Amino acid sequence: MRVPLSWLREYVDLPAGETGRGVQDRLISAGLEVETVERLGADLKGPLVVGRVLAIEELTEFKKPIRYCQVDVGDANTTGDPQNIICGAANFAVGDKVVVILPGGELPGGFKVDARKTYGRVSEGMICSVRELGIGDDHDGILVLPPEYEPGTDATELLELNDEVLDIAVNPDRGYALSLRGVARETAIAYGVPLRDPALLDVPPPNDYGYEVKVDDPRGCDRFTARVVTGIDPEARSPIWLQRRLQKAGMRPISLAVDVTNYVMLEIGQPLHAYDRARLDGPLGVRRAAPGEKLTTLDGVERTLHPEDLLITDDRGPIGLAGVMGGADTEIAEAEVRDHLLGSVAGTTEIVIEAAHFDPVSIARTSRRHRLTSEASRRFERGVDPEAGPAAAQRTVDLLVLLAGGSAEAGVTEVVAPSGPRTVRMRVDHPDRVAGVPYGREAVVRRLQEVGCDVYGADELTVTVPTWRPDLAAPNDLAEEVIRLEGYENLPSTLPRPPAGRGLTGRQRLHRRAGRALAGAGYVEVLNYPFVGEAALDALGLDPDDARRRTVTLVNPISDEEPGLRTTLLPGLLAALRRNHGRGTADLALFETGLVFRPSGWESEPARLPVDRRPTDEEIASLNAALPKQPRRAAAVLAGARERAGWWGPGRPADWADAVEAARTVAAAAGVELATEADQHAPWHPGRCAALFAVVDGERRVVGHAGELHPRVVKALQLPERTCAMEVSLDLLEIAGGGPVQAPHVSTYPVATQDVALVVAADVPAAKVADALRAGAGELLESVRLFDVFTGEQVGEGRKSLAYALRFRAPDRTLTAEEAGAARDAAVARAAEEAGAVLRGA
Template identity: 65%
Template sequence: MRVPLSWLREYVDLPAGTTARDLASRLTLAGLEVETVDELGADLTGPIVYGRVLEIEELTGFKKPIRYCKVDVGQANGTGEPQNIVCGARNFSEGDLVVVSLPGAELPGGFRIGSRKTYGKMSEGMICSASELGLWDDHSGIIVLPEGFGEVGEDAIGPLGLREDVLDIAVTPDRGYALSIRGVARDTAALYGTAFRDPADVEVAAPAGEGHPAETDPELCGRYVLRGATGFDPDAPSPLWMKRRLHQCGVRSVSLAVDVTNYVMLELGQPLHAWDRTALQGALSVRAAAPGEKLETLDHVQRSLDPDDIVIADDSGPVNIAGVMGGATTEISLTTTEVLVEAAHFDAMHIARASRRHQLSSESSRRFERGVDSAVQLAAATRAVELLAELGGASVEPGYTHVVHPAERTEIVVEESHAGSVAGVDYPEGTARTWLEAIGCEVEAEGTALRVTPPTWRPDLTDPNDLAEEVIRFEGYENIPSIRPRASGRGLTAGQRLRRAVGRALAAAGHNEVLSYPFVGERDLDGLQLAAGDARRNSLRLANPLRDEEPLLRTTLLPGLFKALARNVGRGFSDVSLFETGLVYRPRPGGGRAPLLPVDRGPSAEELARIDAALPEQPRHVAAVLAGGFERAGWWGPGREATWADAVQAAREVALTAGVELEVEADAHAPWHPGRCAALYARVDGERVLVGHAGELHPRTVKAFGLPERSAAMEVDLDRIERARTPATAPEVSTYPVATQDVALVVDASVPVGEISAALAEGAGELLESVRLFDVYTGDQVGEGRKSVAFTLRFRAGDRTLTAEEAGAARDAAVAAAAERTGASMRA
């Protein structure tokens, strides 16, 4: 809403010295955000004066008509002699009162005026058009002023309103009253504590006779007013002051009848519609559109009406989409002499839906859908017909139509101290009542409570918190003290610390973290080579997906990682290692749909249970994908490509961070290569639990997602790993030396190294400090189908130096346990 300051001052007396920027700051702090203050004409300088055309000489011999004029500007030029001016406009005559920019003036846009020779004549200034002065957009010719507008030679800048400050206010949907000069003026008067002169305070006489017949549906229209004006002069121009104000508010001048309705709408906030009454056929009816009805609107588009649309109809059918746009057959024309003005209070939700359905957002619909004053219609229609009479020579019909379906006004009972409780400020007694009465509420005290009846122009005030907001904003949001909240909680939980530690560990190991959208499609699941009965195909479908190709919530992190890898490789990054931590969504069997709960009460225990049952399981996973080189070449040695072993090691990094030891076994599990896939297990309360998989990806998966050949990946369930954690204990540091023993065992090639390592650790006993694999050999020396694995065993005691015999005995016990569990034998 654009608000010219001079128009605002007509209804509120601002304190002396108040500037537009001062007012903008106060309004913004009170909840009406002023986006900009436009200083119209700030770059304009005089002398710009009134002049009277004395003589016009038509110059010939040029491509376009040119006139050489003598213009009386009084003493404004310092000589009193007529000013000679060359002008190309044709819409003025000798004797007309015009606006003249004399040499030395500067017009908007930096256009300086001087004396110069043109078309063979010396031109000493310029006769100005409305667009050149910045009044409004009109390039049809110069501006001709009515007689008596001003005296020749007088300064024209002030009377023409060439300089004006205009506030551009961003009105929120709950403050429809601020889409009017009246609403902004009321708030301004309250803020400055000055008197407010209501422009809607129009004297309306009782009807002397019947107006145009009309009937309304009370569910769609609570108040309906029709007032007529006869004998209207269709050639009467809109006065300069009205066109100027409309332009300042961003509204284009059309004709006097239309300009009057727009002017009153901006002034009072009540949309109006003007008909050519001679084009109407019979009585008007406010009703819902019938199925199949059509209407050609003012933009000459044939529109199919919806039964949810409110229409104004006569005997011929719909002539208006109420509150949105009028019909083409009954619009005001250049010959209209009989004008019928409509002012109504339509149901806001119907107007909002119709505006969106027909994709017609008008100044009228913007106000109706935010809620207009339900009692201003008669005053607005009266104001409009009186302007038509004053400016267009019309006669106001004494009879009029006023259909009212009274709505009960809601009372709100609120404690006097409620606003202070909300703001956390002790407001003095009587503060709430003062501010509520200032905005037009009727307030009665009942002990410590207030019984408040909101005014008809504030339909947004419906509960105690709305009233509290009004008190707080006028008291000043800036006066609410900033109080630092007290610290609560005890820092990060164990799970949060683990997740952060896992991220740091993977990043330190050379992986880069990414975040993917949690949406997938059936094509992604097919690319993972998932079987028809795979649990990961059972996914939740979104009601309103961002992309039709990805309507499902992910059940695994891998598709998002694969797409991120493919994008990086496609942009020239061939050596990539990515990881992601996030939730996956696994629907519960028989979970059903979550119920839609009412908002007027809290949910019951049964409803909460149904909601919980409908929610999917949401375990937190960690996944990584690797492609290309994993170690760079350099002086330290040759580089190395990423392999399935690096994916397994990434899973080990996650487990190691949690203090959990993984058990690794060969497995066949999509989307991994069946011969290069490892199942990862951990011990949870003594039970062996599958926590994830790692290895090289299946070639068909690699092709489906456009990944580099032999890409590897891992995915583990971080929640299960967290459950496998054991309480951390501080390690005992021994000051005694370590005893190192190497063993080389020959086993069947199918035996996992992890199983051998676990057997050695179990057999070695309490003296064992660590087991480390340092060599794996296959070849003729160990036989076909066999492999040799070599480990370093470190032994240490906390209270003594171990003897060779003790270390050897512990080693032998470890080897014996490995032989018993895995069939291993010492390599000769």
């Protein structure tokens, strides 16, 4: 919401000399998010005046039309003589009033204007367009003013070019701040001054002579006010002051009738709609759409309506999407105009004004369903004062009578669904207990009255909530009003004191350890949205019956392309890798830890938990039963170089073994040692995929997969060649780890290293040989590491040589050469027995 400071001063007596920055500080302290304060006209320097075009000479010897104009600027140039000005626009004529900047002036953007020779003539100034003045984007022609302004008049003051505009980001629960009325109320409270409420108007009572209205859905529309203005001058134009206020508020002037309804909406907060009475057929109606109905809205799009859409109708059918956008068939008729600031000349002479209140949820769903957002829908979604309709309609009537020469018909239509005042009961010390600050009854009552509440009672207050604050529905809402108006900055800062022994859970500690371990191994953490669509699962090459295709579908997804919750971390990670690779980063190693979602028995209706007490065990169990399973995962993806080349030597590209090592890194953080076996599992390459095993509750189970992605997956997702990935279950690793990770015992005695090269069949996994070496070496073996793989004629066809480094160490003594050798021989013997290994060279 853009709020011009000059407009705000009409309703609040701000201190003399108060700036937009000062108002911004006060409103931020009161809880409104004022993002910026824009200073209009700060870089504009005069003299900028009104000029009257006396003569125009067309210069035809140039490639584009050039005009040499004589312009009367009154006494602004101190001589009274006309100014000779070169201009390339053709949308003005002799006798028109224009805006002229004289030599010595400066336009926004640092454009200085001096007398200079151009096109063979001396140009003594410049005739300005809307964009050159910084009041709009229109640069098609010169700004032509209404004829009543005298030459020499200060155009800076006339066009209100010097002002400050507050740009407020309005939260969904503060819809009242989408109006000058709402912002002015907050400003008046912040400065402790009275508010001149623009909605306090003398409104005639409803009668039987108004335009007929039929509301078939009182839940969707609980109030509808209709007024009629006749005898409107079709040549009437929006005055400059009205257009400038709309422009400063971020809206484009269109025509007098439309400008007036937009102005009143900005002023009071009630969206309105103006219908050409000649285009209406019968009474106005409000109902839900019928199946198959269509409507062409003001933006020229034909829309197929949904049965939940709320419509405005006449006897012919739909004429507007209620609270969102009107239909094209009943819009105010317009004729061609010459310039932007004059506004469109309307051909309509009789106008029906609609000021209705619609259900916020219905309007929000219609707006999202049709992907159609308007200024009206933004306000209805956040809550509009249902009592503001009659005042807004009256204000619109008054402006049309004043500016368009119309006459207000005596008829006043109001259709109202009965409703009582909303009350909330609250203990007077409730804000004190929420904030931990003793405010006292006087401050609580005063602050609630300032926001418009009626307050009764002593120890327990009965608070009648104002109609413009639908967000005040519970004692905590009222406490928030007291706290924010008393000042968040006045709340003391205290650190919470958790009871001893209530630190991180084992699950949380493992989550952090896994992340630190991967980060320490050179991976970069990313956080992705937990949403997925069928297209991503198709690209991963998952079978139709793959459990990962069964997703939890959201009722109201952010994107129709991703309506489900993820069942694997890989789609988000691979999308992040593709995005970064496309932006020039060739070497990537990314990881993510988080939840995935698997549906199972969550179809039951969850219990609604209370907020005034701790839920019972049965209520918590009911809620948990309604949730899908949410296992924790860790995943990583790699592409490009794992080790870069440099003066230290050649680099090395990332391969499947690095993905397996990433999984081992996570498992080590849980105190688990993984076993690997070749496997075929989408989306990995069938010949470069490893299943990862761990002992979970005494049973050997698969805890994840790692390896190189399938080429078809790489192509479908537009990934770099040979992209690798791994994904493991943190929940299973936590169980397999059996509790906190124990720090290893570090021996102070020296290590004995023995290398062995074993020849085995080419299809024997290196992991199988390593497991045999561990089993045979016994307790003295500290580690075993594969450091070389060799194939060739020397070892024979269908054979390979695996070289391992064995480290032996005793915790209580220095090993002798005989002890280390015996352990080595035992390890080789076990490898020969289990894997058919033969000592190379033997």
